[in-house]
Amino acid sequence: xxxxxxxxxxxxxxxxxxxxxxxxxxxxxxxxxxxxxxxxxxxxxxxxxxxxxxxxxxxxxxxxxxxxxxxxxxxxxxxxxxxxxxxxxxxxxxxxxxxxxxxxxxxxxxxxxxxxxxxxxxxxxxxxxxxxxxxxxxxxxxxxxxxxxxxxxxxxxxxxxxxxxxxxxxxxxxxxxxxxxxxxxxxxxxxxxxxxxxxxxxxxxxxxxxxxxxxxxxxxxxxxxxxxxxxxxxxxxxxxxxxxxxxxxxxxxxxxxxxxxxxxxxxxxxxxxxxxxxxxxxxxxxxxxxxxxxxxxxxxxxxxxxxxxxxxxxxxxxxxxxxxxxxxxxxxxxxxxxxxxxxxxxxxxxxxxxxxxxxxxxxxxxxxxxxxxxxxxxxxxxxxxxxxxxxxxxxxxxxxxxxxxxx
Amino acid sequence: xxxxxxxxxxxxxxxxxxxxxxxxxxxxxxxxxxxxxxxxxxxxxxxxxxxxxxxxxxxxxxxxxxxxxxxxxxxxxxxxxxxxxxxxxxxxxxxxxxxxxxxxxxxxxxxxxxxxxxxxxxxxxxxxxxxxxxxxxxxxxxxxxxxxxxxxxxxxxxxxxxxxxxxxxxxxxxxxxxxxxxxxxx
Numbered sequence: 001x002x003x004x005x006x007x008x009x010x011x012x013x014x015x016x017x018x019x020x021x022x023x024x025x026x027x028x029x030x031x032x033x034x035x036x037x038x039x040x041x042x043x044x045x046x047x048x049x050x051x052x053x054x055x056x057x058x059x060x061x062x063x064x065x066x067x068x069x070x071x072x073x074x075x076x077x078x079x080x081x082x083x084x085x086x087x088x089x090x091x092x093x094x095x096x097x098x099x100x101x102x103x104x105x106x107x108x109x110x111x112x113x114x115x116x117x118x119x120x121x122x123x124x125x126x127x128x129x130x131x132x133x134x135x136x137x138x139x140x141x142x143x144x145x146x147x148x149x150x151x152x153x154x155x156x157x158x159x160x161x162x163x164x165x166x167x168x169x170x171x172x173x174x175x176x177x178x179x180x181x182x183x184x185x186x187x188x189x190x191x192x193x194x195x196x197x198x199x200x201x202x203x204x205x206x207x208x209x210x211x212x213x214x215x216x217x218x219x220x221x222x223x224x225x226x227x228x229x230x231x232x233x234x235x236x237x238x239x240x241x242x243x244x245x246x247x248x249x250x251x252x253x254x255x256x257x258x259x260x261x262x263x264x265x266x267x268x269x270x271x272x273x274x275x276x277x278x279x280x281x282x283x284x285x286x287x288x289x290x291x292x293x294x295x296x297x298x299x300x301x302x303x304x305x306x307x308x309x310x311x312x313x314x315x316x317x318x319x320x321x322x323x324x325x326x327x328x329x330x331x332x333x334x335x336x337x338x339x340x341x342x343x344x345x346x347x348x349x350x351x352x353x354x355x356x357x358x359x360x361x362x363x364x365x366x367x368x369x370x371x372x373x374x375x376x377x378x379x380x381x382x383x384x385x386x387x388x389x390x391x392x393x394x395x396x397x398x399x400x401x402x403x404x405x406x407x
Numbered sequence: 408x409x410x411x412x413x414x415x416x417x418x419x420x421x422x423x424x425x426x427x428x429x430x431x432x433x434x435x436x437x438x439x440x441x442x443x444x445x446x447x448x449x450x451x452x453x454x455x456x457x458x459x460x461x462x463x464x465x466x467x468x469x470x471x472x473x474x475x476x477x478x479x480x481x482x483x484x485x486x487x488x489x490x491x492x493x494x495x496x497x498x499x500x501x502x503x504x505x506x507x508x509x510x511x512x513x514x515x516x517x518x519x520x521x522x523x524x525x526x527x528x529x530x531x532x533x534x535x536x537x538x539x540x541x542x543x544x545x546x547x548x549x550x551x552x553x554x555x556x557x558x559x560x561x562x563x564x565x566x567x568x569x570x571x572x573x574x575x576x577x578x579x580x581x582x583x584x585x586x587x588x589x590x591x592x593x
Contacts, residue, residue: 004530008537011545015553026561026582029573 006030010038054096082113095137097221100151102137107151107185118153118183122190125179130165132158136228138221138240152240153183155190156219156228159208169206174236176201178245195238195245202234202247218373220268227273227292229266235275237296251275251290251298267374267381274301276381278371281305287371289381301379431459433483434468435476441483447490453540473538478531481524485544488516513547521551526568 021041025032035041095102108115139151179194208231217229226238233250262279273292284307290298430442449456458464536544
């Protein structure tokens with residue numbers, strides 16, 4: 001095998017999942033050169049394997065939940081007990097990115113139990129008095145930043161509904177030169193950075209004056225650019241390396257569809273940045289998913305009714321799709337470490353959503369369906385489905401037309 | 408050698424089928440002779456198709472100095488088996504239109520074909536397939552090798568495939584460190 005031509009080695013290694021490719025860099029020098037030279041290791045697909053996921057969607061309450069197969073989660077402390085009493089007081093998770101957690105005063109790695117403190121927040125940039133802020137974490141575990149990998153925290157301004165600000169209602173927002181503070185874990189300081197808009201604005205101050213339903217507005221860090229879901233559902237793409245930004249209209253708006261009841265959600269998965277729209281049609285949940293292409297246009301990937309799912313939800317915990325998962329939050333802890341299963345979660349053994357929907361007369365009383373997020377490197381979306389009748393909180397995932405159940 | 412990888416190949420294949428002999432003789436590095444159907448050779452190997460079309464086939468045995476007799480025997484065996492199995496439309500199109508069709512899972516007989524090979528034989532075959540431009544065989548053999556590597560640590564991979572570790576201890580530690588901050592716990 002030492003003697004195989006480079007092309008063949010690349011052909012073989014290119015078929016492996018990201019975690020194996022990363023391991024193969026340590027087999028021999030030429031392999032590392034091949035993997036790095038041909039970019040076989042997709043740094044943007046990290047985490048290298050999905051052992052579990054944190055979830056900030058509002059379910060029964062607005063806590064953060066952690067879901068993982070019991071065996072995989074043993075090295076991870078989602079309750080952040082290692083921070084001690086003082087740390088626990090601030091243990092509200094405000095953002096997550098590629099396995100790191102951002103709290104109000106620090107960035108934490110729940111797998112390695114390390115953290116770095118943030119320094120005190122800076123004063124607002126000139127002219128920005130009266131704004132609110134959200135903190136966004138940007139972290140690329142491999143590559144785009146010099147090793148050892150560093151993260152950034154962005155202090156992103158929120159247009160307040162009532163406060164007086166120095167901008168009139170018809171001013172473009174963000175302004176053509178957008179100045180924000182960014183904390184770098186390398187320098188451990190907040191720095192003021194200005195970004196110049198490329199292309200057209202997508203809204204004014206007045207358009208942005210919406211309630212801040214924080215859990216639904218997410219940010220994604222992908223290939224050196226930060227994508228933030230703005231208050232008018234547009235997405236701002238901030239290129240951290242070249243001081244430019246551009247605005248991207250929401251796919252729901254772009255296709256001129258009027259969605260009054262539903263949520264637009266931003267996320268990252270296999271091919272990049274995705275937007276999901278969860279709505280109700282004829283009283284049944286309906287999901288659309290778009291992928292952002294390289295020219296910043298939304299491409300519709302999925303347009304599917306979740307009716308079958310709602311009607312056929314397998315409430316039997318012993319069926320073949322059920323697996324034990326941990327559901328940890330600071331309030332609820334179910335340490336159901338029952339099964340030793342060393343393999344990565346098998347997301348492919350779902351069931352298939354049928355094209356035809358039977359006219360069942362069953363009526364489920366639902367609290368509704370909630371979009372949880374995307375699988376980091378497979379085109380799978382996670383939903384929660386809450387049914388009042390049985391009082392069970394269950395979690396589903398969907399892959400194209402496939403559906404399976406995580407219990 | 409220029410090999411026409413486009414639509415011309417089907418035409419060349421037809422020409423070949425009309426030629427006098429319907430087999431070609433291939434000669435391994437250690438001088439053994441193998442006969443293979445001209446049609447299958449031209450369909451499955453871009454290099455052989457090019458040689459046949461270019462008239463550089465030697466009736467007394469076309470020299471393939473880079474390929475040993477065991478690997479060549481496997482190549483010929485694969486061509487014959489392939490000719491006997493009825494290729495699906497997808498297979499034909501993937502061997503003609505290059506790099507467009509996504510990888511199709513090995514068929515049952517292809518799986519068996521590579522499963523019975525020793526490691527050395529498999530590596531010789533993958534090299535031969537690469538040299539002869541046999542896209543499908545390369546696909547099947549590379550797939551097999553990647554299956555064997557999945558889930559193994561670097562140490563296990565070196566052991567299974569008999570690969571010499573050319574890293575120093577310090578370098579290995581460095582590679583581990585590159586990923587360590589986020590994903591590994593000591």
